Amino acid sequence: MFRKLLATTAIALAATVIAAPSVMAGKANDTLVWTTDREAAVADPYYNNTRELVIIGNTVWDGLLFRDLDTGEFKPLLATSFKWVDNVTIDFDLREDVVFHDGSKFGPEDVVYTVKHVSNKDNGVLTFKNVSWMKDAEQTGPNSVRIHLHKPFPAALAYFAQAVFMMPEGHYDSAPKNAEGKQDFGTVQPVGTGPYQITEIVAGEKIVMKRNENYMKNGPKGTPAIGNLVYRTIKEGNTQIAELLTGAIDWMWDVPKDQADRLNESGQVTVENAKTMRVSYMAFDVDGDSGQKYFMDKKVRMAVAHAINRESIVKNLVGPASVVIPSACHPDQFGCAQDVPTWDYNPEKAKKLLAEAGYPEGFEFDIYAYRQREFTEAVISDLAKIGIKAKMNYMQYRKLRDLVWKGTTPINHMTWGSNSIPDVSAITSHFFSGGRDDPAKDPEVIAALEKADTSTDLAVREAEYKKALTKISGELYWLPMFTYAKYYAFSKDLDFKTTPDEIPRFYTAKWK
């Protein structure tokens, strides 16, 4: 054991000292290098649930369906057609011209294998809710499959397009076992059918992909134009910018607004602000479980809503692609009604409401946050103007979510990305269906969401979601804040189109 480790260290040391070729980015090398601040060591979309793997998942693998971002329509991708047999059964006919990166032919047995594997709870898929609605799959012909659902789940099409990727039959069977005898499925060499195939993974450093020359013709994803794609982890934002300016990388995002403005002025790179599926919201402790009872009174919640200048936060801190939202969902999601009660910025009205609630001099409470501290600080500043003193409690997400579940946060300022699923069920139903995330457990809201989530009639779904969203905004269980927007910065040589769902489609990028 010790010898093996010594050998590993020695080899790594030698490899470091002897100059190895670095990743060459740019048009001249036909290599698009993109970076984020996270490590993506496990290249399997089921066993790594970071945003990076959502992007790589859509680049290296294909789903049965494809979502057309321009029309919102679901089109066949690995399938040629699909049909709801009833509200818990979907039939798919499959393409016959698809091969996996290892050369094996794609077919119905791969779909059956993938569905059976990922929907088995014991196999430890990390974001199990992405696949838990699938019950089973069966082959119904030489090129067709039938997928059974546990219960009606109209959002299934969105998941088939963005979260359920097809693996070859037997893919996970060779996964090594750990000390407890359980298989570690994330360690299997990645094999997909997508526009790019993974050729190298250096944990903590990079994932190298090359164009899949055998990629399906005339598919909705098109034909990839750039030869090589490299994902690099660079933790520090300033370093990312430095590397972009020197041409060592071609693409980055999450550029802070002030730096994005400066980069834009320099004219050295292309800077764009694009919307994302993530929304910001403030959840109130409407039951008083936290011990700070102020927000049990709707007038206090109304005062808070009127006191916060959301337009100003959007304009000065987030970016031009961000918008203030009235509903507890993203405006681009199906069923996200916009004609619900709204709360304008009106500090005078807020003060009056506060006085009516019995707090003319304001009060002091704890606000909790985990992301973009400056956004929450802006909220605190606005509340101070009407006499409410909010004490910041800033912590890691996992700690905060635990506190939220325990009900100990008077107000938590949170965000939700919906896994980029363009359906209200991915956010409103998650938070207001009576579970631990639900701050109100309102029976009327729960009933409306249950009906909307299980109906295949689009009109019924829209009407029920609207009913729920109207109650949530009207009663101010949440104060919906704004949509997130991201600043992207990329090489002037790159023809890249930003997307509204936070999933960059590198397979559509090309060099100018």
Next chain:
Amino acid sequence: MLKFALRRLGVAVLVALTVSLLTFSMIYLSGDPAMALAGETATQSDIENIRRVYGYDQPIIVQYLSWLGNALQGDLGRSHYLKTDVSEVIFARLPNTMILGGTAITFALILAIPLGVVAAIRPNSIIDRIALTIAVIGQALPSFWFALILIFFLGITFRLLPITGTSSWMNFIMPSIALGYYVTPGVMRLTRAGMLEVLGSDYIRTAKAKGLRPVTVLFKHALRNAIIPVVSLAAVQFGFMLGGSIVIETIFAINGLGFLAWESIQRADLPMMQAIVLVLSIIYILITFLADIMNAWLDPRIRVN
């Protein structure tokens, strides 16, 4: 001597165990590791399933003792996040940290010792003032800021050096300067103070009276004695650099142990964190031990005592 060494070793092992137990507890205090693994959008049922599948449903003390038992048998466990043996990851990334620490301490010693010696030979001169200025700047500059300044000038403006990665020796120049410069003031001041004391001692006057060349007096007789505390300080600083290079590794995207530790804390990767703490503790203990040996070699009085 053997009894002393064994006693020190015993204390060191206890320290390592205490640190590892504290690390284990603190990671739990910072939030549920199952929640970190399950990700932001996980439901309660997702998290409970992760807890069951990955063994986080066991009592904390059972998890710790299980880890400890395996570690004593040479198995540091598997990373639930990276899906690989912890020891393989650590020993694959250790070289980057060792190279960075080694080159940084070398840079610091090469800069600080000559400056300290020169400052001691000409106390209160312009050279002494320059050396003092360098020391003050080194102590006052936050390493992350100094690193960004280096990147701006050497990486972006003049494009002399690569900014990130570990693909060649040139990648280590800026990080080594940024990390090493922080250590320079302490080493320089200690060298200067030691040299001033030694140069005023009787045996140096005797050496000069014997007609020995100034270079011989300076390097063979004076520096050898003056440098003893510097060796101890350098050893401590080298240990600090191995464990504390998180900021520099993060800025320069060096895939080393510091960066791995930071990432592991963020994602509550318990087996990885535990192993890193253990490995760093052992390295630190070894470095301190080697510094003692070197001091004894430099100063026979230490050997005799």
